[in-house]
Amino acid sequence: MTMREYTEKKETCGTICLKYLLFIFNFFFLLAGGAVMAVGIWTLTEKSDYISLLSSNTYMATAYILVVAGVVVMITGILGCCATFKERRNLLRVYFILLLCIFLLEIIAGILAYIYYQQLSMELKQNLKDTMTQKYRKKGEEGVTNAVDKLQQEFKCCGSHNYTDWEDSDWIKSPEAFRWKVPDSCCKTVTDSCGKRDHPSNIYKESGCITKLENFIQEHLKIIGAVGIGIACVQIFGMIFTCCLYKSLKSEPY
Structure with a gap:
């Protein structure tokens, strides 16, 4: 065997190994794409009830970024499989560019989640009470009303800091809420007009919602950030494999 034949055989073996490595990567990349999209959709559907209580759109933006x-990622995974087995350098270039774009998107989602995680406490302290007291039961603010009722029932709390926050509520002060002390959703056992009695045995008197909502959203921001950064780190290997395979293939005419 001549040196040239040996070199060509070595290059062929290397190329085949890279092809299979990239194919395996793309298989898991497709699964990861489904997982990323699922986390984004899960956040927007199952965990978005309280978005209307936040003054910032960052929480929702991070979820949309993950969905996109x-x-x-799933489209790119399919393209990557085609580019790998057809050994088309032009497709590999497109694939690499898409990988880079996804990498940047997921890094942005992770950074946004981290930044908002740091800002969330201050935002809730500044705005949650005003949102609850000024928008509850107001026409056109049904989303806030439903979110407040669900928040108070799900987390067994009443008001932003405690039940006395409802004394400043526009709804409580209105004729519509005659004799109501707090919304019925503050009651330990919800019955019609139970919010007219603010005895500790009847309502969650000392338990405010702000800390519980903050903890809830922060936990989900951790998940969003971890998924975004984690998948982005995995993509580095895909980009390395792609560059190596691209260099190992001969230039093709256009």
């Missing part, structure tokens, strides 16, 4: 990234 997940869809693009």
Whole structure:
């Protein structure tokens, strides 16, 4: 065997190994894309009840970024399989560019989640009470009303800091809420007009919602950030494999 034949055989073996490595990567990348999209959709559907109580759109934006990234990841995974087995350098270039775009999207989602995690406490302290007291039961603010009722029932709390926050409520002060002390959703056992009696045996008198909502959202921001950064780190290997395979293939005419 001549040196040239040996070199060509070595290059062929290397190329085949890279092809299979990239194919395996793309298989798991497709699964990861589905997972990323699922986390984004899960956040927007199952965990979005309290978005109307937040003054910032950052929480929702991070979830949308994950959904978009997940869809693009799945399309990119299919393209990567085609580019790998057809050994088309032009497709590999497109694949690498898409990988880079997804990488940046997921890094942005992770950074946004981290930044908002740091800002969340201050935002809730500044705005949650005003949102609850000024928008509850107001026409056109049904989303806030439903979110407040669900928040107070799900977390067994009443008001932002405690039940006395409802004394400043526009709804409590209105004729519509005659004799109501707090919304019925503050009651330990919800019955019609139970919010007219603010005895500790009847309502969650000392338990405010602000800390519980903050902890709830922070936990989900951790998940969003971890998924975004985690998948982005995995993509580095995909980009390395792609560059190596691209260099190992001969230039093709256009």
